[in-house]
Amino acid sequence: MKQDVDHVMGEDLKRALEALRSHVDGKRKGTHPTYDPSKDRFELFLMYNTPPESDYGSTAVRLPYPYRNLTKNVCIFVPDEQGTDVQNLITSSLSLKEFNLKVLEVNTFRREYSSLKLKKQLRDDYSLFLIDTRVIRPKLLALLGKMFLSRHFDLFTVDASTAENLEQGIKTALQSISINFKGTSMQTIDIGSMKQSADELYANARDTLQNGVLSRCAWKDIDSIMVSDGRHKARLFVYAHDFSGEMKSLPEAREDEVSVKATKRRKGSSPVN
Missing domain, CATH: 3.40.50.790 (Ribosomal protein L1/L10, domain II)
Known part of the structure; x- marks a missing residue:
């Protein structure tokens, strides 16, 4: 069964977007009165272990809070x-x-x-x-x-x-975004701007991952996910693949196999008496 975003990431994604939006909000104080909040954009930055296959199509995801x-x-x-x-x-x-x-x-x-x-x-x-x-x-x-x-x-x-x-x-x-998979190890996907609240950005990010990215690959294919803002280039990690769990799932060598490997002589060496 495919694990959903909330189960895998818990509160990390929501908290990171709250902190990132507060950071951008502090940066924009004192800006010009004609400040356009739509110019301060937020995005998902993904790095893949195994990138989704490149194709000429795209995956459209309908956002709960469109930002166009x-x-x-x-x-x-x-x-x-x-x-x-x-x-x-x-x-x-x-x-x-x-x-x-x-x-x-x-x-x-x-x-x-x-x-x-x-x-x-x-x-x-x-x-x-x-x-x-x-x-x-x-x-x-x-x-x-x-x-x-x-x-x-x-x-x-x-x-x-x-x-x-x-x-x-x-x-x-x-009301949607179009995700183009190019077969590369890195990908950036828009999820909204300062016109959206932190809760709205979270809903957009969750649906983008669940209905867009995870429709083309599994969690094990994703190395890491960060949230970032386009203007100030601040980034926060929200997911990192756990390779230790995969290592623990590998079968262990039996004791008789270890014994055989330990006593095997090199070619040309003398036997041990």
């Missing part, structure tokens, strides 16, 4: 020659008009956003990025490059074939 700004712009990548159809869906749907949607065909993105400067501008202008199910994901990821595929970038898969499916996909994405 719902008024931000949304960009969706669609197949070539499908941009007009998707744009017509958006125009004809009253519910989709509440979103500021930019529709980008893959080849249009390749042609119009070839430089790092333009890619950076696109990423800065939109807080949520979607990919239609009909787009070949590996192809798009190769075009996006490191400018997009760094930390804090989510790319959600949605069905843009109908207005109803697209609307539901957008609303789900706005």
Whole structure:
């Protein structure tokens, strides 16, 4: 039976997030009156013994306390020659008009956003990025490059074939995070910002681990977990794998095996009288 987060980590995760949030709160006192609490972000930092297998998909986790700004712009990548159809869906749907949607065909993105400067501008202008199910994901990821595929970038898969499916996909994405497993030994996952209370950050972190990370690997595959803040780089350990327990579970050698090994002569040596 898979052990849940509360059973394995006890109160450590909750207490660490309370302490970390208090630390950041103390640091921000006296800051500019236009201080934006959403800029102070909190994250999980994981190190793996055995990383989850790399793939081109992602694992979406719906958060109990979403932290995205719902008024931000949304960009969706669609197949070539499908941009007009998707744009017509958006125009004809009253519910989709509440979103500021930019529709980008893959080849249009390749042609119009070839430089790092333009890619950076696109990423800065939109807080949520979607990919239609009909787009070949590996192809798009190769075009996006490191400018997009760094930390804090989510790319959600949605069905843009109908207005109803697209609307539901957008609303789900706005309440979720997308975890991309790259087969590396380290991983950083956002769980919220100073806009959330310590209890809300804890609920987000618990569900991210339980429904996201542990859906792809076991506890024994995780070396350690820390919680950290993005601005001040403070980190607190909340989990470390216990290798001593695995060593104790190894079978012990029998006494007759130990005796045989101890009396075995080296080649060419004289027997003991």
